[in-house]
Amino acid sequence: MTGFRAGAMLFTGRFEGMTDKQVFDSALANAKAAEESGFDELWVTEHHYISYGVNPSALAMAAFLLGRTEKLRVGTAVTLLPTHSPVHVAEQALLLDQLSGGRFDLGLGRGGPVVDYEVMSSLDHWERGYDQAVRVLLDSYSGKVSADTEFYEFREVRPAPAPRTSPHPPTFLAGTSPEAARRAARLGLPMLFFFSQDDASKAELVALHAEEAARAGHAGPFQHAFATIAHVADTEEQAVAELIGPLRQFYGKAEQEYVLLRDRPGPQRGEDYFEKVFEFVLSTFPIGTPRTCAQRLEASVRASGVDRVLLMLEGSGRPDLAERTVRRFGAEVLPVVRSALGADDR
Known part of the structure; x- marks a missing residue:
C-alpha cells in the first residue's frame, strides 16, 4: 500500500422526487463540503439513458468540479472509453491535466453490454475493441499517434496539449476479473474496483496484478482504488433506516432500466439476489455510527490491500443527509482511519 486517500464519489443519482437541478445542486454542495472537510479527492461517474443517474459526461463534470475546487484531485469513475474516440478522450484528459495544475485522474472502463453501445458505438467495440481503445489512448499521450487495427485506422496526428503530469495524467482501468487485472498490469496502470467485490476478491486481483506487472517490467508501486457505499448516523439502526x-x-x-444487448456475464440472478446484496452492503460497508464506519473502512483497506477509497455518500437519496454524511465522514471518520493506518506507515 502507498498511503490512505479518501475521495467522495459523486454518483449524481436521481432518487424519487428529485429534479435534475436538485441532483446537480447536491453534487456541487457535496463537492464543497468534501473540500472543507478534509477529503483528498472527488470522483464522478457517467450514465446514459437511465432515470436514476443523470450525468452523461464524466469528463465535463470533472472539468466543472476542477473549476469550482482549489485543492481536491478530481477523477472519472469511469469514462466509458469504447463509446468515445480514445484520441479525443486523451486530448481532454491532457487539457484538464494542464488547466487544473495536475489535479486530474482519468478512470476508464467499458461498463456492461448495454444499449449505450448501440447508440454511441457498437457491441463489437464492447466485446473486442476495449484493449485497442486503451492502447490508442495511451499512445495519444506521447504527442503523436496513428492506428491500424480492427477498430481504429487513421494516419499520424499530434494530440495536444502536452501532459503537465509526467509521463501523463494518472490513468486507471476499472475491472472485476482476472482478465481486467492482467490488462491493467500489462499496461502498467492501477485498477479501480467497484461495489460488487468483497475484500478477498480485491486482494486476489491486487496480487495477480502485481505478478503480471512485474513480468511486464512495471515495478510499481500501484495505488489501486475501490468504491464503496457509505453512510453515517448516530446509531446503527438509524443509518440502516435512512439507507435501505x-x-x-x-x-x-x-435492474429494470439497463437494456442489455447480450446476456449478462456471470451467474444468473435468482429471486433472493438483491436481498443478498443488501445483506452484504449493510454488514460490511462503512455504514453506521462514526466508530463502525471507521472500523469497517480500516478493515477493508487492510484486507484488500487497496488504500485509495471512493466513498459514495448520497445513497440516502436526500441531499441534506448526503451533505451531513460528507461532513461527518470528514470530521469523525477519516481522521480515525488515517491515524490507524498511518501508525503502520511509521
Missing part, C-alpha cells in the same frame, strides 16, 4: 429504502429503489431501477 433508497438502496432498494436504486438497485431496483438498475
